[in-house]
Amino acid sequence: MSRLHALDLLRFIAAISVVFYHFINRPEATAFKWLAPVTQYGYLGVPIFFIISGYVIAVSATNRSAIGFVKARMIRLYPTYWIGLIFTLIFLISFGGHIVIEGSIFFVFLANLTMFNDLFGVSNLDGVYWTLHAELRFYGCVFLLMLLKVFDRFYIWLNIWLVMSIMHFFIDQPFFMGWFISPVYSPFFIAGVIFYLFQRDGMSLATLLMLLVTCLLSLVRAYEITPSFIVAASHYQGVMSAFIIFISFLFFLILTCRWVTIKKYPCITMLGTITYPLYLIHNVAGRIMIDQGKRFVSEELAVTVTVAIMIVLSFYIAQYIEPRATKIFKSSLILFERILNNFLSLQIFNK
Template identity: 30%
Template sequence: MTSALTTTPATGRRSRLRGLDGLRFLAAAVVVGYHYTGIDTGYWDQPPSTVFPTLNNVTRYGFLGVELFFVISGFVILMTAWGRSLPGFVASRVARLYPAYWVAVLVTVGLQVVWTGGRQLGWFDDLTNLTMAQEGFGIASVQGAFWTLWVELKFYLLAALLLLVGFTPRRIVAFAVLWPLVGEVFRLAQWSFLEDLFIVEYAPYFGVGMLLFLIHREGGTALRWAAMVVTGLLCVEQTVRHAPIGTRVVGVEISPVVCAVVVVAMIASVWLVADGPLRHVDWRWLSVVGALTYPLYLVHGQFGFAVIDTLHGHLSPYAVLAVAVALALTLAVALHYLVERRWHDRLRDGVLRLLRG
């Protein structure tokens, strides 16, 4: 969920991977489609497979957009941390995540004062949500999609520890491969605390992203591509194992084969825009929509659900869907231009001064 900037080793200049910006927005759009038409939230009063019989055949797999986010995050967070001090890395992450998130929490709490169909939490739970660590305390998030932010925070902690040790290509390869492999040991041993702490379920996706960035920055070697194969296979294994769970959650069949193909395509798509034939894509509009990714992810849930809950039965399903998407995009634009662009640099500089004393 970070801007797709990369450093060219030969020149030291930073250039934008606009294709990666586009992939970030695609991942967000897929998640929005999943929440509105893929999974049965109850707001349509019928299963979405009945309301959108054709569309649902695709959007039921939209949960995999989160996995694409994690692959991109592995790439971008390593890119962000490379060459930075630990205070600089922490300040950049705080400034990137929190301003829009704080406003999203507050406006969601305000929505749930007037709309009783959403999550009704107590004041203490609402305040705890401002930390972004509520899931770690066993407290529900004000929006369901916020669970991924806790996963991201734990990945940032691991990345910060690696930064303290020092980035080298061999250390990154070792970390990206051993992290998910050791995680599999934790899973098989049923050490649930360590499974959760080391985000075992999603470790291979972050690892693949890190390796893709390493290959992008330093070039591919036999060792790095072998590591890619190992972590990629672990990604496929994870998603195939998750397919039956997805079937129970969505209420319609989730094909393990389709999941595996989509995951391979996701990994390939990141390589395509970073180092493959699409690396020269430089359409400015991709960066414009990419900037809306994070705010769209933050606000689409409860606000879209409120639209669906209020308007279904009064308009055609596709008209209701259009209104929900339009509202989510409008709020995302407002959040980006009125909050992120105004407060990012101020908060980053303030945190940096605090950490440096």
């Protein structure tokens, strides 16, 4: 199945929306206030990321072993994540004395290296990393489905997941759902998988009904989470949030049904490659840059220069640092596999 290159563009739009949200709509911000009514919805880039993730993971996991899937996800996530984590740590140590970190900063850093720090009750070095925990839970569920050889039975487990998500919205049951997947953001992941089915099998009555229900639940959830991201959110702002998600669903539908196709352009592919590092490094380091910069220049200029620096740094990471780090990580995984296999073989031989 051919890759949707338009997703690279959508990925970048989602990422830059989050960047503008964090830079322009931070509580102490005074710059670009005329843009704030628009950028206040930038946090919606996160649920859009989750839709993309649902689609991409469905594509990635198809015709792949469970172990192969885990390895591919680790290679995709960890090297760049560690780069972003080290980058953030350097800025916190150098300039972030005013930023409060719960616990020893080095202990928090070491726990964050695992990406499972939330399971141990350790805070994130950067607040935006919470989305990675939601992603990991989704990957874990996909891994279990693959391990049980039922991943390809999409219509069974998607409907079960959707029913559980609806039940959790109305009666907070099953109460344990949050232990392994986010009840609030589940409809966005589900939608991504459904869009994959649209592209693979075409539109059918079953997938269309699933999408309609998922879309409705996603709109309600988008309305519901608005006060968590917009201070003293009004009914209008909640409706606007839901409307933006609705437009995103329409965009995905148009792409996956091939009603409109976007050709592959190197610039669009490049925007897709810088999205992950941009998301990882922009928040804490970017805010520190703005705070330091506005001591010497206007806040508008500090924000503008910081955005430009973040994009350039993300390009540099994606083009030069990430490939080398990924190569080293792959080699380490292969070496670890060999050592583990030799150890297991030795244990079996000794028995």
